Amino acid sequence: MRTFFLVRTVLAVLAILPAVAAHAETPADFLRSFEAAAKREQAGFAGFSTARGEVFYKSTHGRKWSCASCHTRNPATAGRHAKTDKPIMPLAPAANAERFARADKVEKWFRRNCNDVLGRACTPAEKGDVLTYLLSVR
Amino acid sequence: MNTMKRFGLVLALVGGTAPAVAGDHNYNISDPTYQAECASCHIAYPPRLLPVHSWRALMSGLDKHFDTDASVDPQSAAAITAFLERNAGRKRSSKYSSSAEPVLRITETPWFVHEHDEVPARVWKSPKVKSAANCTACHVDADKGNFSERGIRLPK
Numbered sequence: 001m002r003t004f005f006l007v008r009t010v011l012a013v014l015a016i017l018p019a020v021a022a023h024a025e026t027p028a029d030f031l032r033s034f035e036a037a038a039k040r041e042q043a044g045f046a047g048f049s050t051a052r053g054e055v056f057y058k059s060t061h062g063r064k065w066s067c068a069s070c071h072t073r074n075p076a077t078a079g080r081h082a083k084t085d086k087p088i089m090p091l092a093p094a095a096n097a098e099r100f101a102r103a104d105k106v107e108k109w110f111r112r113n114c115n116d117v118l119g120r121a122c123t124p125a126e127k128g129d130v131l132t133y134l135l136s137v138r
Numbered sequence: 139m140n141t142m143k144r145f146g147l148v149l150a151l152v153g154g155t156a157p158a159v160a161g162d163h164n165y166n167i168s169d170p171t172y173q174a175e176c177a178s179c180h181i182a183y184p185p186r187l188l189p190v191h192s193w194r195a196l197m198s199g200l201d202k203h204f205d206t207d208a209s210v211d212p213q214s215a216a217a218i219t220a221f222l223e224r225n226a227g228r229k230r231s232s233k234y235s236s237s238a239e240p241v242l243r244i245t246e247t248p249w250f251v252h253e254h255d256e257v258p259a260r261v262w263k264s265p266k267v268k269s270a271a272n273c274t275a276c277h278v279d280a281d282k283g284n285f286s287e288r289g290i291r292l293p294k
Contacts, residue, residue: 081179081180083204083205083206083269084179084180084268084269084271085272085275086178086180086181086272112208112209113207115201115207116206116207
């Protein structure tokens with residue numbers, strides 16, 4: 001009887017492990033999911049581009065701010081919030097291992113910041129381009 | 139130094155998470171969700187510095203939060219609102235606003251204006267201050283909820 005409970009407990013723990021592990025993601029995981037979404041949305045999707053990502057990152061898109069307004073033109077360095085001046089840790093994963101490591105954070109910040117910079121949500125292709133650029137920064 | 143101030147000082151020395159004591163300038167900002175969600179773009183402003191109806195108005199407009207999108211997921215919003223409600227200011231309303239409309243900026247409360255009326259204009263204009271919302275420019279431990287007089291360093 002006791003063995004049965006032990007086995008059941010071990011099985012239950014094993015069953016939730018993938019859910020726990022799913023919290024720790026890598027930038028490559030996000031690239032894959034952006035790519036899958038881009039392919040669904042865009043018939044002729046031809047892959048992400050570092051150059052396009054850099055232009056997107058540094059452009060104000062006809063509005064007030066760019067990504068660089070807060071994250072600086074070198075995303076491997078620390079930035080400052082354009083309005084409040086609060087320090088912001090580097091955005092490039094090479095300089096800050098906490099970046100692109102959790103799906104909820106990535107979703108939250110793209111949602112907020114795309115809205116602030118572009119006045120709309122970013123497309124999966126745009127997110128993929130930007131992340132490809134950020135990964136190219138060492 | 140009166141007893142209350144002495145008590146506040148002892149609390150401040152004992153630990154940074156000391157609860158707010160009437161008359162001193164240490165405030166409760168220690169809520170993990172509030173810290174995680176609201177202290178990314180600015181410091182965790184002390185809930186006590188605005189009345190409860192101001193916080194509710196602010197929390198209902200996070201998608202347009204002083205010209206930025208500061209929206210949070212519904213569970214976080216509920217947890218933050220509850221923390222703000224528990225710790226909001228309870229002084230008479232004239233301390234916060236001269237109108238019935240909820241004031242959304244701490245810097246626009248009569249209390250804030252009065253507390254800062256001796257700050258010279260050059261300090262407000264300093265590039266190190268940039269904005270009156272940048273508490274840490276002068277209150278060096280503002281991000282820990284500590285606004286005591288001893289923690290004030292005016293930028294040169």
